[in-house]
Amino acid sequence: MALRRKRGRKKSRRKVAHRRFSWPRFSWPRLATLLLVLLAGYITWLDYQVRSQFDGKRWSLPARVYARPLELYSGRELAPDQFAAELRALDYRSVPYPHQPGEFSRNRDVFHLISRPFAFWDAEETARNLRIGFDKIRITGLTDSGGRPISIARLDPVLVGSFYPSQHEDRVLLQLGSVPVALTDALIAVEDRGFYEHHGIAPLEILRALWANIRAGGIVQGGSTLTQQLAKNFFLTSKRTLSRKLNEALIALLLELHYRKDEILEAYLNEVYLGQDGDRAIHGFGLASHFYFDRPLAELTAGQYALLVGLVKGPSYYNPQRHPDRARARRDLVLDIMVERGLIESEEALRAKEGGLGVIQHGENAINNFPAFLDLVRRQLRRDYRDEDITSEGLRIFTTLDPQVQWRLEKILETRLRDLERGAAAGSLEAAAVVTSVQGGEVLALAGGRRPGYAGFNRALDASRQVGSLLKPAVYLTALEKPGSYTLATLLDDSPLSWTAPNGNVWSPRNYDKTSHGMVPLYLALAHSYNVATARLGLTLGIESVIDTLKRIGVERHLKPYPSLLLGAVELSPLEVTRMYQTFASGGFRMPLRAITAVLASDNSPLQRYALNVRAVVAPDANALITTALWFAAREGTGRALYQSLPGEQDVAGKTGTTDDLRDSWFAGFTSDRLGVVWIGRDDNKSTGLTGSSGALRLWRDLFAGFHSTGRIPPAVGTVEYQWIDPHSGLLADAGCQDGVQLPFIGGSAPLDSAPCAAGRHDLPKAIDWFRGLFE
């Protein structure tokens, strides 16, 4: 029915059309002309497509993200095993005697290596022959192969990740000039012997393949030229249909018409599909070399070239990781062809056949091993670049990541959290940590969860948690910036407090140990984290002025002026806490926490540098005072568990944080070199059963036990003077005082009176005080 109705309608329309013009009569020449015109149109369109694809952006190149380069110089803190780990991550090969870049030998604690050339933002490093001697914890000597001392050398940086576009194609772009001739010769010998003679298609080869296919009753041979294969990879889907074959041939002809053989070969080398790594497609020989052998193409052997060339026929069928026997047979076949074509000597082929495949097993390479850090890098990049530029322009991104610190952090997270969970449900605890350099604000390591290799919720950046006592230093700093009213020795009142808000609500903060400590010197009130003394101090100073201090030292979040803020009822991420403590650690300077130092374009031209910028926000003397109080906190206060296992005489300043019901366990602490903030909690916000010192502090301590800081905390400040103080009275002490401590004071703010215990010891200064008092 429907059909008939349709016909009827067509008829009537035809009638209408008939009145306007007459349809041309059918004739063969006319049809041929029409087809020709259509074909010409199609070819023109195809030609346009081919050329715009080939000339324009040929490949979207993911951004490459590098760790900080390892600087080698005599005196540098680095253990020989750490160095060996770095070389492994850099894919340097251990050989008996290094003679090309990327090779090293180790004789106990002396390394001999030839570094790889590398283009950095500020300079290009050439390949260098280096001998590096170590003692247990540092480099003791750096010379060239002739024994002449070298002041400093910089290795190529570890590649820690890539930012892919959504389709997850990846490649390491090659230029034909840098591709070993052995590889291209082998490729041409195996895949397309007539490559330099044909015009894109080789009809004889196609006929040969057709004949083979007919005989086999199915498709067994391709007979495609390299150009056709490129056309297939580059422009078309992988369906094996006749129309696709025709298209492929057409495109191949067009490519040959417009481009030189070298250009086509280079494109092929970069485009050909050579494997799959999860959802990441391995394109091109450059990446395949890294993927299968963990080293650059130029450093491969003849046998390895043969293996890669053999893979072209079927990356999945000949996958050397899953089907080593097939891969070996294929490689040996390619080696035979190479001998037959005179590319290698038969002895070399024989040696290569005897050798193993040499492919790495996966999970070994460092690609995207640090998702939480890469997440931070990507967020910082997004401020300056569009997403598609990040994933497709082949940017080279130099970061501040210190793999040594990151590896250590990851190892400790894994083992320590398990220990801390004993008794509790396994796997219930989560953690986040940030480590930075004290003076540069460079993010050295970052963990967003207890399984740092797992890209999930990035707690270091996105978990907003109550910070508890971590906030208190802001209250005390606000006080210490008024040296006329407060010093470290000022006695604070820790007796019970009831504060009535304007709306009539009564606030009665209590100490963690539920007791009052009477009058306590300011530095001990912070060191022991007394809530009541802190609350009273904060209320006296005014909550708004504490908020002002917080803003000034780096807390950018909007804070509401509730009194509970004084005791840390404020939610911050570990990174925000780091920003705040960075100001204390650096001597009172605010600086952006940087994960990136520079960005280069894919051709190594400089795009952007993220420079070291500082801004003085706290006077050095006031900062020295708050740092001293934090030093006492780490030494005698809530952080005293620290000193049980830190090696050497490292100075540490830091603060624990514990929130209600033990939901969050924090520690923020720094040495003269590094700052670390650690958080432990649960994603469901239930109790962890841990305080700041029984949880996060232990993790921090294990992490920092691996570092060797030598600087003092606080550093000397010119306008600060030191006095012996009796902590009970807050007055000047002398030999008669059992518990005297030496405290820093901002010039002129030290107490003038002697403590009761110091009777008779300070006759002269006392007399002067009394005398001075007469005239005031």
Add this chain to the structure above:
Amino acid sequence: MKHTAAILCLAVCLPFMFTIQGCSSTRAVRPPPVIEQGRPATGRQPPLVDAERARQPRQAPEMSEQSPAVVALLDTAEQQANAGHLESAAASLERAIRIDPRNPVLWYHLATVRLAQNEPEQAEQLAIKSNSLATGSLLQQVRNWQLIARARRAGNNPTGAAAAEQQARELESRRVQYR
């Protein structure tokens, strides 16, 4: 145009040459005497309880000997600045700061580069940073204040510049006194 470039180079390089020499003179300068008043006489110190180090005087650490690595990077930075590559010079100085972050000389040079790049505000902040680390060296403090004065002048702050110059002069006269 050529002249401006030459002056720029000179402005950056002069302090470099100055300091490489200056470093040795920095070490020669006697630190200002520590004021003894009020500290218990030797032999009469309070008994040291557990936190021994808390009770010890905390003095400025000796200014670290310039390590060869740092000297090499200073040389590189100087060459880069000479060639007009100021941002590369800054990058080399940052490398040096990574190695020796508490060395006030390095922060001072970075400040100089920033000033030459016409970033007076950052130059001043970096000079303040250098000052905060230069407790033991009056010479370095004098230089920093002179740089701050130049930065303030460049930033159209003549009053601030005059104050900084005054500060530099006072420190200089103290320095001469202690010599």
